[in-house]
Amino acid sequence: MSGRTQLIPSRQLHSRLRNWSIGLATTAVGVTASSFLLDQPIAFFVHQNVTDKTIFVWLHRPLVAFLPLLFLVLAWCALWTLMDRPYSRIQSVGLACCMSFIATNFVNNGLKYAFGRTWPETWIDNNPSLIQNGLFGFKPFHGGPGFASFPSGHTAAMCSVMTVLWWSYPSLRPIYVASVVAVVIGLIGANYHFLSDIISGIFVGIFTGYITVKMSPACSQSDRAHNCVDALGPRDAPPFRVVLLCAFTVAGTFIGGSGGASAQSQDAALRLEAKIPLGDVRGRIDHVAADINRRRLFVAELGNNTVGIVDLGQGKVLQTLGGLKEPQGVAYLPSADTLFIANGGDGSVRLFQGPNYTANGRIDLGEDADNVRVDPSNQHVVVGYGDGALAVIDGAARNKVGEVRLPAHPEGFQLDSATGRAYVNIPNAHGMAVVDLPARKVVAIWPASGASANFPMAIENDSSHVLAIFRNPPKVGVFDKRDGSLIRMVDTCGDADDLFVDSKRHRVYVSCGAGVIDIFDARSYDRLARIPTASGARTSLFVPELDQLFVAVRAGGSSPAAIWVFRPQP
Numbered sequence: 001m002s003g004r005t006q007l008i009p010s011r012q013l014h015s016r017l018r019n020w021s022i023g024l025a026t027t028a029v030g031v032t033a034s035s036f037l038l039d040q041p042i043a044f045f046v047h048q049n050v051t052d053k054t055i056f057v058w059l060h061r062p063l064v065a066f067l068p069l070l071f072l073v074l075a076w077c078a079l080w081t082l083m084d085r086p087y088s089r090i091q092s093v094g095l096a097c098c099m100s101f102i103a104t105n106f107v108n109n110g111l112k113y114a115f116g117r118t119w120p121e122t123w124i125d126n127n128p129s130l131i132q133n134g135l136f137g138f139k140p141f142h143g144g145p146g147f148a149s150f151p152s153g154h155t156a157a158m159c160s161v162m163t164v165l166w167w168s169y170p171s172l173r174p175i176y177v178a179s180v181v182a183v184v185i186g187l188i189g190a191n192y193h194f195l196s197d198i199i200s201g202i203f204v205g206i207f208t209g210y211i212t213v214k215m216s217p218a219c220s221q222s223d224r225a226h227n228c229v230d231a232l233g234p235r236d237a238p239p240f241r242v243v244l245l246c247a248f249t250v251a252g253t254f255i256g257g258s259g260g261a262s263a264q265s266q267d268a269a270l271r272l273e274a275k276i277p278l279g280d281v282r283g284r285i286d287h288v289a290a291d292i293n294r295r296r297l298f299v300a301e302l303g304n305n306t307v308g309i310v311d312l313g314q315g316k317v318l319q320t321l322g323g324l325k326e327p328q329g330v331a332y333l334p335s336a337d338t339l340f341i342a343n344g345g346d347g348s349v350r351l352f353q354g355p356n357y358t359a360n361g362r363i364d365l366g367e368d369a370d371n372v373r374v375d376p377s378n379q380h381v382v383v384g385y386g387d388g389a390l391a392v393i394d395g396a397a398r399n400k401v402g403e404v405r406l407p408a409h410p411e412g413f414q415l416d417s418a419t420g421r422a423y424v425n426i427p428n429a430h431g432m433a434v435v436d437l438p439a440r441k442v443v444a445i446w447p448a449s450g451a452s453a454n455f456p457m458a459i460e461n462d463s464s465h466v467l468a469i470f471r472n473p474p475k476v477g478v479f480d481k482r483d484g485s486l487i488r489m490v491d492t493c494g495d496a497d498d499l500f501v502d503s504k505r506h507r508v509y510v511s512c513g514a515g516v517i518d519i520f521d522a523r524s525y526d527r528l529a530r531i532p533t534a535s536g537a538r539t540s541l542f543v544p545e546l547d548q549l550f551v552a553v554r555a556g557g558s559s560p561a562a563i564w565v566f567r568p569q570p
Helices: 010-037 039-049 054-059 061-082 089-115 153-168 170-189 195-214 217-221 225-231 239-262
Strands: 270-277 288-291 296-301 306-311 316-321 327-333 338-343 348-353 358-364 372-375 380-385 389-394 399-405 413-416 421-426 431-436 441-447 452-460 465-472 474-480 486-491 496-502 507-512 516-521 527-532 539-543 548-553 562-568
Touching: 010 039, 010 195, 039 170, 039 195, 039 527, 054 170, 061 089, 089 153, 089 195, 153 170, 153 195, 170 195, 270 316, 270 548, 288 327, 288 539, 288 548, 296 327, 296 338, 306 327, 327 372, 327 380, 338 372, 338 380, 372 413, 380 413, 399 441, 413 452, 421 452, 431 452, 452 496, 452 507, 465 496, 474 507, 496 539, 507 539
Parallel strands: none
Antiparallel strands: 270 562, 288 296, 296 306, 306 316, 327 338, 338 348, 348 358, 372 380, 380 389, 389 399, 413 421, 421 431, 431 441, 452 465, 465 474, 474 486, 496 507, 507 516, 516 527, 539 548, 548 562
């Protein structure tokens, strides 16, 4: 055995291998458990409840200083090496920290490329994410900045440097732990990483930092890692070793980043463009309508007994209509420049004349006036109300001209102008009614098979399908418009209250009180994405002419009621 080389006793070697194997297994269990149980709930909670992330961003901001410090320490040590002067203890520790940081960057970039995980939120080049478009998981070897969440580079870098300092200055260990904890809190609070990203980053950082320290030649003479750091000097750590590690870093960065140059990042299904506050609006928000030419939204603020008028161009509330009784349905008839508001509290339909929306009439239907639809082909407005009826109102004459009786109270319904029919959800009768509006009669009742509480509805004209959402259990029912036969039933989110078809992109949007929007392929009805919104945000409006989806978000905690404006992508 040479004077400089000493083999590690087999018992000690086995102990080290056992300890690191236990650490790796524990990390794997933690990552797996977090991925299945904690990652998504934490990301959703942060997104919905943390409105100001400034403090969390600043908690991990000190890591930005690592890179310039790294080059300063390397330049300092290089100068001392050229002068053939011994390193001081601070230089030795600093050099070891640099080596650890560089090695960790190399290892972490390789792992990011290998695992290819999407991020919690969208930060770079419209990257796919859990919050933006419901993507959650791993795409191994995908490459690109949009698939580099796992492991957390910030956490690994901090832990690798802290590991070197842990052995070098043991008396300051509480500070090292606090530094790592601060970075972890910052990354989670800013929604920059999933918890499992951070767990894996901690292991990568500690392991790489420990190995970097043990690679010192002085370690061949000592079992104590801090002695390795103390012994580093110009002859014990020749410059080529640092150069080699730097080369590895460049290669690792190239491997981890170059995949994105050739891979197309997946477009998000919806991009959140704006949040328009509705003011002091409390309680439930019901349906939404639009004046396309003036770019205005009408929001039924049921819990407030008001309807808010939102100017989309200015991004603010333009006017509030009061004196209503539980407004539920709203519709705007452009030809008459009239807003129709159905009130559940007194069964009336109130009329307001544009452009200033002055009161211009009232039609009393009886009770529980609910959903409202407009048929522009004949200027008719159809209102569902009472224990089972559709009222037909002449929008120009502003009076009721007809009625169709139904087996039970109508919920969501749609008009098919091409056939003159209405398709109506009647959940208390456990089915759907097909109405011939010109004849003022029901021509068919379709049974709801295997599900109940069918509320929202849409018509997919390209495939002649009628879509109905059931709440118990949460399902999308696809029916043949010609005979009502059930074509498919697929799972969806809970407490849905609105449903729209995007014919341009062949998509279906479902807004749910569970706090998400489900997006389906309108041809296969496979779910494409799940977009987080907020709890209770179950009503929405898709306006094809504006190419925007508006979601009504009720007030919650410190967050005011608002309209969230989404732009479909691509």
